[in-house]
Amino acid sequence: MSSMPWGRQWAGPGRPASVVTVAAVAGAAAVAALGLPLDRPGIGWLLTALAAVAAVAVADTTRVTRGPKPLVVRSRPRLGAEQIAWAAATVALFAVGTFRSAGWLFTLCVLVAGLTTALALAGGRSMRSIFVACTLPFFAALRAVPWLARGLSRPGEEKLGNSRVRIVATAVVSAVLLVAFGALLASADERFAHALERLVPDLGVDTVFRWIFVGGFAAMGVGGAAFLRAAPPDMSKLDRTQGRKVHRWEWAVPLGLLTFLFAAFVAVQAVTLFRGDFGVQEYADEARSGFWQLSWVVGLTLLVLAGAARWAPRENPADRLLIRVILGTLTALTLVIAATAIQRITLYTAEYGLTRLRLLVLCCELWFVFVLLLVLVAGRRIRAAWLPRVAIAAGVSALLGLAVANPDAMIAERNVQQHGNRPIDLSYLGDLSPDAVPALTRSGDLTPEQLRCVLGRLNTGPISQPDDWRSWNLGREQARLLIAARGNPTFDCTP
Template identity: 55%
Template sequence: MSTATNEPVTGQLGQLNGPWPPYTLLGRRWPGPGRPASSATVVAILTASVVAALSVPLDRAGLGWFVTALAGTGALVVARVIRVPEAIPAAVRRDTGHGSWDRFFWGTATVVLLATGTFRAAGWLFTLCLLTATLTGALAITHGRSLRSVAMTYLLAPAAATRGGLWILRGVTRMRGQGSAGVPIRVLATTAVSIALLAVFGGLFISADAAFARVFEAAIPEISPITIFRWAFVGGVTAVLLTAAAFLRAAPPATGDLDRTEGRKVNRLEWAVPLSLLVLLFAAFVVIQLTVLFGGNQHVVETDGLTYAEYARSGFWQLCVVTALTLVVLAGAARWAPRTERADRILLRVVLGALAALTLVIVASALHRMNVYTDTYGLTRLRLLVACCEAWFGLVLVMVLVAGIRIRAPWLPRVAIAAGVLALLGLSVANPDGLIAENHVQRYEETQRIDLPYLSDLSPDAVPALAGLENEAYRSCLLMVIGERTPEDSWRGWNLARETAREVIAEHPEDSPTWCWEQVNRY
């Protein structure tokens, strides 16, 4: 008499006809992959981590970030495409969350954002691109469509790294189980032979040609405890991030509930009354703003006793906060306002449409204020960045008005984020530090006044514009200070803007460095 068992047999990855549906809450929401990581996944993540350790310049923007982005993207593609085959077809299929077409857009955007460090030297700009790349990377990994799904991806990253590490270990165990005992020895032997060949022939080439020796010295950093620590730190962080990303792609959590655009509904009066009063308040403010916009400088001076520029500065930040809070109010109303009856839908369109349209006028007022203030006092990084954010707010409001046609717009969050990403990339192409320098050079030609301390703090992106300054003493001083604050680059930190700046600075030597530093440090 035979006894049937449900134990795995040799070559089988789970119980017969499994994986079985999980019964725990975490298992139902995030069951994890039913198979270990493939050998290709393990090797790809390890390779990308080594590339990152050797490439990333932690202290500056540079080519190494772009190289690391390409290596990481390639590792995730390999992990997604090459997977462990099923020994026995599963009776229960898990949703692996095959991405939609926009996943490729987010992945490309992530690589391009990190590539900005190759042609722009402004550290603040690259920091913004780096932070935005984490958002686009999360959007590329998750298959959810709402902001809550993206936020959940951030929150699950530590757990994904932990579970992903165990997933990778199972993959390594599988590799050892499938291969013979001599595989590690052959790998070590191959590595040793490769190192020996490169060392012998590389040493001969270095001694034979001085140009090759210089290239080799630039490519291979000086080995020191700090360098080894940096390699271990960067490689370890990269391995953790790629492991978490690969695990989330192989076993995305169920985010269907988070993607729902509608929540618990409130009574019609509960939302219509406060928002209608808010619309009346906005309308009163807009009427006054139109009077100021058309009245111009004379109206402000007679009414408030301020210059037009002072008046513009006094309210810009408040209007930016108003715009941001209005977007939050619109999102809440769209989620909780009822829309089952025709009267509900009409009321929703009228109230939210009026609020969005009035907020657009406020956005125009804020941008006009900033334009006036910039014409008077000059352009700065903060003023330029905030004006770009305010313009993006206006674009989102236009999207809200378009979404009001059909009431329901699940596409709105991702399209709004995509517009913000494209705006940031457009700002990178436009060269913000160069625009600021051009603005101050133009103002100097008109007023014969210049802010040397502020301009000297700009990045090498501003050097081509500053080279056009008519005053030779100011020009040479600014170029000298920026040049001395620009470090030499290895291939990891190579940057087009810094390379161009060095060539321009070499053409304008400074004859009075003491006077220059006194002018720059006078504040």
């Protein structure tokens, strides 16, 4: 096992997977294959996430009671409150697809759910261990395949072959009964036949291939999660920060010069602000050209601060004082730069309208500010093992809060308001998700012709494609009802 990734730190479970574990993983894979809509957000994503969490929980509580006694007995890992919170955050992120139809928002939620899943399974306190935790599910998915296979063919269990035959026979009899009586009942009542048609997919070649593809990947993913829960690796060594340190001047000189550079930039910004000899549109144009650079400065400074916290010595009071002075000043100046970036994107948005990208970068800048404030708080005691997890939790909370606020509706409400000579961009409004329809219909800033134009463009998109039970989504359902109440336009009048 030492030749595998992590070697001794991740030996894996000491026994093959139990039959209950294999059945739980197979059940979650079946739910994913039958209910996961790959082309749009829907309730099937939430159902799949719940099935996966239940399968991992069941696999964690089962014990192998038969077979030879293991040579090494490892204590079973306890599920802590922090891991439960990360698991709940994962389910909440997948639940966004049930209530919001914006594909870009749900894609972000799915990506962040991968991070929260890794933290729920493998944990991690420092940035190094969190990074490694994000890579472990991929290795666990590969290692889970032989682990689950050995669970199916475990020697020493009596009557296991007979049990398999009975399971297969039960499944065949159940399928025959459902097909036979379902066909009779469907032919007896048209409404039941329609409901059954929506529930049961068309059994074509593409459907069967999709079941195999999705089910296989889901089985590997859930199996890897069960593998991690059964035997998580020991990452305590990665959480230690007592590694090699550099001399105080090796880090203090470059970061001190960087602090002077930031101070000069802040001074120039203060002079420009107090002088005030610029127009709003002129400043908005300048904001557009410099916002991204300032965002990169803030993001890279966070990495510099993390590196300094890792390699700067802190054994004697002089070292700790130097850390507080230089890093504290640099963090404070970075906060001012972040505030400048936020002011620039705010002015630019007020002048040219709100878009998804501008809203996202504004949220990222606010998160940067929060992390910088955490750095200032952590500087009091120098050590802050809690900071990476709190920063990630704040980012997850911000994303969930953005989903609750309905960003496409916010964009629609902001852009329908007249600002100066800027015309309303009907084409952009028509490209928003169905989540924006309630805000558009409530607004009194659009003329009836403009509203019919935007609703007609939206009605030619995802709303026009019916949803089955797997892809049911509250945002699309509400949009269909509101559009139908206004004549159900299906034309696109925008250029």
